[in-house]
Amino acid sequence: MIKEEVLYQGAEAKICKSKYWDFDVVIKRRIHKSYRISHIDEYLISYRTKEESKLISYARSCGVSVPTIYDIDLENGIITMEYLKGRRIKDILNSFSEKERERICKKIGVSIAKLHNNDIIHGDITTSNMILLDDKIHFIDFGLGGKSNEIEAKGVDLHVLMEAIESTHSKYSNCFDYVLEGYKEELEEDANHVIKKINDIVKRGRYR
Amino acid sequence: MICLGIEGTAHSIGVGIVKEENEKCIVLSNPIKIYSPKKGGIHPREAANHHANYIAELIKESVDISKLDLKDIDLVSFSKGPGLGPCLRTAATAARALSLSIDKPIIGVNHCVAHLEIGRGTFNNCNDPVLLYTSGANTQVIAFAEGKYRVFGETLDIGIGNCLDKFGRTVGLEFPSGPKIEKLALKGGKYLELPYSIKGMDIAFSGLLTTAEQYYNNGKKLENICYSIQETTFAALTEVTERAMAHTEKDQVLLGGGVAANKRLREMVKIMAKERGASFFVPTKDLCIDNGAMIAWLGVLMYNSGIRMKIEKSFINQRFRTDMVDVTWRD
Numbered sequence: 001m002i003k004e005e006v007l008y009q010g011a012e013a014k015i016c017k018s019k020y021w022d023f024d025v026v027i028k029r030r031i032h033k034s035y036r037i038s039h040i041d042e043y044l045i046s047y048r049t050k051e052e053s054k055l056i057s058y059a060r061s062c063g064v065s066v067p068t069i070y071d072i073d074l075e076n077g078i079i080t081m082e083y084l085k086g087r088r089i090k091d092i093l094n095s096f097s098e099k100e101r102e103r104i105c106k107k108i109g110v111s112i113a114k115l116h117n118n119d120i121i122h123g124d125i126t127t128s129n130m131i132l133l134d135d136k137i138h139f140i141d142f143g144l145g146g147k148s149n150e151i152e153a154k155g156v157d158l159h160v161l162m163e164a165i166e167s168t169h170s171k172y173s174n175c176f177d178y179v180l181e182g183y184k185e186e187l188e189e190d191a192n193h194v195i196k197k198i199n200d201i202v203k204r205g206r207y208r
Numbered sequence: 209m210i211c212l213g214i215e216g217t218a219h220s221i222g223v224g225i226v227k228e229e230n231e232k233c234i235v236l237s238n239p240i241k242i243y244s245p246k247k248g249g250i251h252p253r254e255a256a257n258h259h260a261n262y263i264a265e266l267i268k269e270s271v272d273i274s275k276l277d278l279k280d281i282d283l284v285s286f287s288k289g290p291g292l293g294p295c296l297r298t299a300a301t302a303a304r305a306l307s308l309s310i311d312k313p314i315i316g317v318n319h320c321v322a323h324l325e326i327g328r329g330t331f332n333n334c335n336d337p338v339l340l341y342t343s344g345a346n347t348q349v350i351a352f353a354e355g356k357y358r359v360f361g362e363t364l365d366i367g368i369g370n371c372l373d374k375f376g377r378t379v380g381l382e383f384p385s386g387p388k389i390e391k392l393a394l395k396g397g398k399y400l401e402l403p404y405s406i407k408g409m410d411i412a413f414s415g416l417l418t419t420a421e422q423y424y425n426n427g428k429k430l431e432n433i434c435y436s437i438q439e440t441t442f443a444a445l446t447e448v449t450e451r452a453m454a455h456t457e458k459d460q461v462l463l464g465g466g467v468a469a470n471k472r473l474r475e476m477v478k479i480m481a482k483e484r485g486a487s488f489f490v491p492t493k494d495l496c497i498d499n500g501a502m503i504a505w506l507g508v509l510m511y512n513s514g515i516r517m518k519i520e521k522s523f524i525n526q527r528f529r530t531d532m533v534d535v536t537w538r539d
Contacts, residue, residue, distance in 0.1 A: 009454070011454040012450075035443065159407075
């Protein structure tokens with residue numbers, strides 16, 4: 001039995017550090033939730049494991065940095081992937097200089113545009129789900145992701161990040177503008193359609 | 209300090225009196241009158257008329273129950289928003305009249321924040337919870353971060369209570385439909401596939417509502433549809449709450465709002481909390497639903513932290529968002 005160290009207990013999965021051959025790996029185990037009926041529980045666990053593995057592999061082929069996947073166990077909802085020895089953007093963004101923050105946020109925008117150019121919807125773009133390593137933004141946790149070419153889906157995807165920045169990095173909420181700058185540069189279609197959609201989504205929220 | 213709070217954001221008008229003791233909230237009285245339309249949903253003007261009819265009586269009743277006298281009241285607070293304009297204005301007018309007649313200060317408070325603060329104020333050890341606030345119009349996951357109560361997740365279309373009511377209206381259940389759906393669900397047990405829609409920590413119900421209505425039109429058993437609606441929507445609500453707890457690294461969860469009266473929702477959130485090693489809090493039903501005591505308690509907190517409101521500035525705000533409030537009473 002190889003030793004495992006719990007790195008993070010998320011809402012739906014337990015993230016452990018372990019070894020796979022000689023590699024440092026992360027084992028993501030989706031947890032069964034006894035609050036929901038088994039029909040929903042089993043469906044969500046196997047569906048998300050499958051979607052996530054597919055999207056991570058596809059994102060890599062589109063030039064977006066993601067962990068390498070070593071193994072997938074659909075039945076038990078387990079993904080074994082590369083351990084990224086970097087830092088979460090959530091933990092470092094507030095400590096950057098303004099200039100560095102701008103540079104990193106633009107990079108984030110470029111990467112999101114690469115995903116969207118290929119119709120990959122991440123589904124949970126928060127700063128907790130981005131790791132900075134070798135000056136590259138690595139995306140993790142595609143568990144709520146999917147594929148869609150709709151502007152609506154891309155708008156919702158960015159709206160999640162906007163909310164995350166507003167709540168977790170409220171002093172630096174201009175970060176989202178920097179993200180959009182990078183996004184605009186890289187997106188193949190007219191990014192203004194997506195940005196307009198974000199504003200529509202904001203207005204749909206209560207009391208806007 | 210003793211504060212009288214008037215709640216009137218939607219279908220309920222309530223007058224609560226609370227007393228502050230050692231920074232905790234003691235509810236002295238909390239009578240509520242609920243407007244229930246004979247047909248359809250809430251008509252804002254009719255709801256406001258209902259509130260206007262009952263408010264004077266309710267103030268008297270509340271003072272009587274508290275065994276105090278009007279002159280013992282130190283502060284008058286009211287729900288400034290969010291809510292239905294005519295209803296808010298009725299409650300605010302009553303608050304202004306009372307404040308002037310007893311010559312005591314007035315303060316307007318945010319209704320959603322009040323739902324959270326009443327939990328913190330009445331429980332011991334519920335210091336820094338994530339609130340799952342589920343009512344007719346509102347479905348929000350709220351927690352304190354960087355000086356404000358921030359909405360980490362919310363519905364992208366309709367509130368959960370609204371979703372239940374709309375389904376209820378389609379199948380001929382009375383308003384509010386939530387309790388009737390809860391009863392029917394107990395008799396169901398066969399799960400019918402429904403869309404499970406989560407985006408980050410946000411949630412959406414309209415697709416599920418459409419599918420559920422189609423099931424009904426296609427002759428599926430109502431009990432099974434109700435069961436499936438509850439299992440799906442509540443699982444999604446519990447999941448976004450857990451996501452917010454993981455994201456904010458908080459280990460307390462609090463329920464609030466009318467839908468928190470649902471036993472299945474309570475059970476799910478309670479199990480989730482237990483499995484995470486978090487503590488679970490749910491106020492008594494009269495403090496979960498819209499009520500005056502929570503408005504009074506938030507008034508106390510704000511006033512004690514130095515916030516003052518001139519009567520000329522005691523406006524209402526129909527779109528008063530949770531994250532617009534500067535939380536001066538917490539570190």
